[in-house]
Amino acid sequence: DADVTQTPRNRITKTGKRIMLECSQTKGHDRMYWYRQDPGLGLRLIYYSFDVKDINKGEISDGYSVSRQAQAKFSLSLESAIPNQTALYFCATSDLHFGSPKSYNEQFFGPGTRLTVL
Amino acid sequence: DAKTTQPPSMDCAEGRAANLPCNHSTISGNEYVYWYRQIHSQGPQYIIHGLKNNETNEMASLIITEDRKSSTLILPHATLRDTAVYYCIVRPPLNNNDMRFGAGTRLTVKP
Numbered sequence: 001d002a003d004v005t006q007t008p009r010n011r012i013t014k015t016g017k018r019i020m021l022e023c024s025q026t027k028g029h030d031r032m033y034w035y036r037q038d039p040g041l042g043l044r045l046i047y048y049s050f051d052v053k054d055i056n057k058g059e060i061s062d063g064y065s066v067s068r069q070a071q072a073k074f075s076l077s078l079e080s081a082i083p084n085q086t087a088l089y090f091c092a093t094s095d096l097h098f099g100s101p102k103s104y105n106e107q108f109f110g111p112g113t114r115l116t117v118l
Numbered sequence: 119d120a121k122t123t124q125p126p127s128m129d130c131a132e133g134r135a136a137n138l139p140c141n142h143s144t145i146s147g148n149e150y151v152y153w154y155r156q157i158h159s160q161g162p163q164y165i166i167h168g169l170k171n172n173e174t175n176e177m178a179s180l181i182i183t184e185d186r187k188s189s190t191l192i193l194p195h196a197t198l199r200d201t202a203v204y205y206c207i208v209r210p211p212l213n214n215n216d217m218r219f220g221a222g223t224r225l226t227v228k229p
Contacts, residue, residue, distance in 0.1 A: 004161070033217075042205060042219030043162065059218075090161050107154075107217060109161025 003027045004110035006091050012116045019078040021113050023091030032074040033092040033107065034058075034066060036085075043090060049074055081117040089113045121145065122206045127224045130200075136193040138223050140206030143187040149208045151182060153191045156222070157202040165191065165204075196227045 004025045013019055023032065030051050035043040035058075045058030047066040055066055063085060067075045078085055091110040123141040130136040142151065150169050154162040166173055166180045168189070173180045179192040193200055205222040 035219075040221065042221055043217075044219070045217065088159060092161070106164040106167075107162075109163070112159060112161055114159075 004091060004093055004108055006089075006110040006113050008113060009111065010114045012118065013081055014118050015082055017081050017117075019081050019115065021076045021089055021091075021115070023074045023076070023110055025072050025091075025093045025108075025110075027093055027095070027108060028071070029093040029095040029108075030071065031094045031105070032068065033094075034064075034074065034076045035090045035092065036060065036087040037090065037112075038087050046076065078115075078117075081115075083117045085115065086117045087115060089115055121208050121218065122220055124204075124206055124220060124223045126221065127226070129226050129228055130193075130196045132198060132227055132229050133195055136196040136200065136225055136227070138191040138193075138204050138206075138225060139188065140191070141188045142206070142208045145186050145208050146210075148210050150210070151180065151186075151189050152207045152209065153178070153180065154205045154207065154219075155200075155202040156205070157199075162205065162219075196225075198227050198229065201225060201227045 007022045033048040034046040037043045044060050046060055046064050047058050048056050049068040052068050065077045090112050092107040094105045094107045150167050152167040153165040155165055156162045166175055166178050168180045168182055182189045203222040203224050205219050
């Protein structure tokens with residue numbers, strides 16, 4: 001079973017519609033993230049959350065909102081979708097590793113949601 | 119903008135070593151070098167990370183120059199399944215929000 005799941009995997013919608021993308025994880029991690037990826041480009045951070053009730057804007061948060069309903073769930077909403085929000089969206093989780101010789105935090109990514117706004 | 123520079127594409131013969139370079143001349147003393155890869159349009163996958171010493175795991179080796187301004191990811195025996203986009207990222211170890219992906223290097227492993 002996948003540790004990080006995203007629903008839906010594909011979505012086509014129209015301009016002006018409200019869209020919610022959902023992310024769930026079974027890894028028990030506190031930290032969750034939403035990224036978008038445009039064709040030929042790397043991922044850009046939209047929002048992140050280090051714990052329930054903690055929400056932080058990333059590099060490109062305009063036009064998006066998020067909700068951290070529980071440790072395991074982090075949703076991304078587009079209140080009024082526009083065509084330039086057409087992209088591949090990824091959710092990720094991470095946790096801190098203290099006490100090791102080199103503290104690090106690997107991010108684990110979901111399979112992605114392909115969103116098309118017409 | 120990303121703090122790293124990578125070639126946009128590289129080819130490698132199957133079974134040979136793939137050496138992927140990354141320049142990070144402005145890296146700070148507490149920043150680690152991370153490598154991720156993305157196969158087709160799947161979610162990125164962690165490969166390896168390091169601070170200043172060379173590192174090796176079951177997937178790859180990471181060679182960091184003494185001045186830490188550049189590094190090389192080595193896939194010792196590349197297979198067709200290693201065809202992917204490889205991202206080099208530098209960031210502080212505990213500042214997990216600052217994961218800046220550049221365009222990466224598209225590695226094509228050829229039979």
